[in-house]
Amino acid sequence: MTGWTTHTGRAAALPLANVDTDQLIPARFMSTPRSEGYGRFLLHDTDARIPEGTTILVAGPNFGSGSSREAAVYALVDFGIRAVIAPSFGDIFAANAANNGLLPACIPEAETLWPRLPAELTIDLAAGTVTGLGETLRFTLDETRRDKLIHGWDDIDLTARHAAAIAAFRGDHHNKHPWAVPARDNNGSGHPTGEEI
Amino acid sequence: MTTLLDRLWSAHEVLRREDGASLLWVDRHLVHEGSHHAFAKLDARGLPVAEPGLTFGVADHYAPTRGAPKDAAVARMIETLAANTARHGITCFGLDDPRQGIVHVIGPEQGLTLPGLQVNCGDSHTSTHGAFGALAFGIGATEVAHVLATQTIWQRKPKAMRITVEGQLAPGVGAKDLALAWIARLGAGGATGHAVEYAGSTVRGLSMEARMTLCNLSIEGGARFGMIAPDETTYAYVEGRPYAPADMGRAVADWRSLRSDADARFDREVTLDAAEIAPIVTWGTSPEDALPITESVPEPRSDHARAALDYMGLTPGTPLAAIPIDRVFIGSCTNARIEDLRAAAAVLAGRRAKVPGLVSPGSRLVKQQAEQEGLDRIFTEAGLDWVGSGCSMCVAMNGDSVAAGERCASTTNRNFRGRQGKGARTHLMSPAMVAAAAVAGHLTDLRPMLNGRDAA
Ligand code: SF4
Numbered sequence: 001m002t003g004w005t006t007h008t009g010r011a012a013a014l015p016l017a018n019v020d021t022d023q024l025i026p027a028r029f030m031s032t033p034r035s036e037g038y039g040r041f042l043l044h045d046t047d048a049r050i051p052e053g054t055t056i057l058v059a060g061p062n063f064g065s066g067s068s069r070e071a072a073v074y075a076l077v078d079f080g081i082r083a084v085i086a087p088s089f090g091d092i093f094a095a096n097a098a099n100n101g102l103l104p105a106c107i108p109e110a111e112t113l114w115p116r117l118p119a120e121l122t123i124d125l126a127a128g129t130v131t132g133l134g135e136t137l138r139f140t141l142d143e144t145r146r147d148k149l150i151h152g153w154d155d156i157d158l159t160a161r162h163a164a165a166i167a168a169f170r171g172d173h174h175n176k177h178p179w180a181v182p183a184r185d186n187n188g189s190g191h192p193t194g195e196e197i
Numbered sequence: 198m199t200t201l202l203d204r205l206w207s208a209h210e211v212l213r214r215e216d217g218a219s220l221l222w223v224d225r226h227l228v229h230e231g232s233h234h235a236f237a238k239l240d241a242r243g244l245p246v247a248e249p250g251l252t253f254g255v256a257d258h259y260a261p262t263r264g265a266p267k268d269a270a271v272a273r274m275i276e277t278l279a280a281n282t283a284r285h286g287i288t289c290f291g292l293d294d295p296r297q298g299i300v301h302v303i304g305p306e307q308g309l310t311l312p313g314l315q316v317n318c319g320d321s322h323t324s325t326h327g328a329f330g331a332l333a334f335g336i337g338a339t340e341v342a343h344v345l346a347t348q349t350i351w352q353r354k355p356k357a358m359r360i361t362v363e364g365q366l367a368p369g370v371g372a373k374d375l376a377l378a379w380i381a382r383l384g385a386g387g388a389t390g391h392a393v394e395y396a397g398s399t400v401r402g403l404s405m406e407a408r409m410t411l412c413n414l415s416i417e418g419g420a421r422f423g424m425i426a427p428d429e430t431t432y433a434y435v436e437g438r439p440y441a442p443a444d445m446g447r448a449v450a451d452w453r454s455l456r457s458d459a460d461a462r463f464d465r466e467v468t469l470d471a472a473e474i475a476p477i478v479t480w481g482t483s484p485e486d487a488l489p490i491t492e493s494v495p496e497p498r499s500d501h502a503r504a505a506l507d508y509m510g511l512t513p514g515t516p517l518a519a520i521p522i523d524r525v526f527i528g529s530c531t532n533a534r535i536e537d538l539r540a541a542a543a544v545l546a547g548r549r550a551k552v553p554g555l556v557s558p559g560s561r562l563v564k565q566q567a568e569q570e571g572l573d574r575i576f577t578e579a580g581l582d583w584v585g586s587g588c589s590m591c592v593a594m595n596g597d598s599v600a601a602g603e604r605c606a607s608t609t610n611r612n613f614r615g616r617q618g619k620g621a622r623t624h625l626m627s628p629a630m631v632a633a634a635a636v637a638g639h640l641t642d643l644r645p646m647l648n649g650r651d652a653a
Contacts, residue, residue, distance in 0.1 A: 015500070016500070016501070016504070017499070017500070017501040018385055018386075018482075018483045018501055020483075020611075020613045020614075022611065022613040022614065022615055022616045023613065023614055023615065026615050026619065027592050027593055027594045027616075028593070028594065030231065030594070031259070031270040031271070031273065031274050031594075034234060034237070045614070045615045045619050045620070046614065046615075060501075061386060062384075062385055062386035062389075062419070065385055065386060065419065065483075066321065066416075066611060066613060067320070067321045067335075067611075068319055068320055068321040068323075068335040068336060068337050069231070069337075070234060070337040070338035070339060071234075071338075073337070088386050088389060089389075090386075090389070090419070091389055091390065091419070091421045092321055092335055092336065092337055092421060095336070095337060095340065096337035096338070096339065096340075099337065099339035099340065100339065142353065143216045143217070144214075144216050144217070144218045144351070144353065147216065155339070155340075155343045155351055156242070156244070156342065156343055156346050156347065158351075159220065159343065159346075159347045159349060159351070160347075162211065162212060162220060162349075165211055165212055165220075166211055166220075166222070166347065166348070166349055169211040169222055170222065170348070173208075173209075173222055177208075177313065177451060178442075178444070178447070179311065179313075179442035179444065179447060179448035179451065180224050180311070180313070180314060181250075181251075182225070182250065182251070182309060182440045183308070183439075183440050183441060183442055183443050
């Protein structure tokens, strides 16, 4: 994943509250390999139409609520969306977004922007601002997620640096809490004891 | 001053970064067919699974409930899971395993879920496992790949919220009603950013099955975590499970400290009176669109509500108990455990359903137990289909779905548009309420049907 700091692009309103992950991508498409692209599945079964070329979506509260399906983010990203602006987001969705280069920008008054959206908006990740509306709007974003988006960081690489600390923790944790290690099946057959299979 | 959340968090925190994100150790990682994206990410980097012994797989999201998969894409998903887990040396409860079932049912059932553990799964209802006093939360595919590769997860500590429920639940009212009641009050995003601890005499009085239903639905109120301090009910449930600790005495001695101090401070406190809670149904397309069955379809006060009523084909002022249904579904990780099936069967015994429906037990072992108790005959004699175990009509990935425009009374967790199939209209409610709706052919208050029968 490559990082980014500013983006200028076409903005569109998605004037709905509670746009959940099942609306973002219906479950039946999720067995598709990612390499085939998920953009065509975005909001597939809904009446919502996002103009081609849109890169910034301005939506209502509780955007991306529901399931942990990262495919909801893939659908947005593959469609070309770089940022979603909304008053609030589902927690898991926001984490998934930041892991895929998609900005979940929290602006409490996002809904008031719907009738007055200009053709283009500019987002500055480092400054935490949205411009293009005549005024400068500030968005909030978890610091970790901001860093991840700016640097295009990959968590697995970051965590690899802590391998020694993790190994030490593991040993200590299992020593202190031996019950935390799964016991083997009681009868070793792979089946629960006493059950008639 | 310490909360249960604090205790669980610090017990798993490997380190905390300057920006406040914690690196948490993962005790149990559960994967399912949907984890294929994560395995692909791992393979793309040529990485092994760090802790195959702490990772368990199960086929559930795409599992067929009748015979073999009919659809090639569905069959491929299940085969991919089997291949990925086998290649990495991960135990998998696949389609040929008698322990197969829904991931959040079999984790506890097998004794993989225990108090004091940190449990992750690429599914938002992982909050279910918090019912044991575990730290448990759902994660996305990139995070699943991270856990596979490192057995750790980066997570910022959520705020602590406590929902205290005191008093006696009325007959026919249970954990599902309790959960929908708080979500209706606080909203579907009401607990976003929080870990919810459920407490109070009502919660203490709940069985493990009911506690799991309550914690399961935390995410529908926006909370990624739900939890309940373990007690004798918890230990009794865990004892004797296949993967339960050999030395239960030692484990229980440790687990007794897993609670919030009497003077613990929560960022948010909510109190509910159990006696005020009635059987609840949803009328809209978000779990927050919920009301007692004695009410009517509300006048819409927002664009969301107007759109929801339009999608659901409902008119304001219609009594909820007058809404006709086309089918019922009893299943899912929310309400397909043995107690749920017993509650539904108690209402259905000796009665006929006016509409068709599916009953899908949460696991094969639940199915087996239900059959030993004769519950399967009650369902089939009522005219409902008794099928295999899996996510089935909760998410409509395996081919079980509700047709467009059809209205389904369902024990599941999401009434989102299209969740049970394109154009499907879902009403969420408890298993006993679904059973009552099946008998009546419309949504209905189960209480007059109880008549001395025992259903909660
Ligand atoms: S039953 Fe439904 S909610 Fe539960 S794990 Fe399966 S798809 Fe998810």
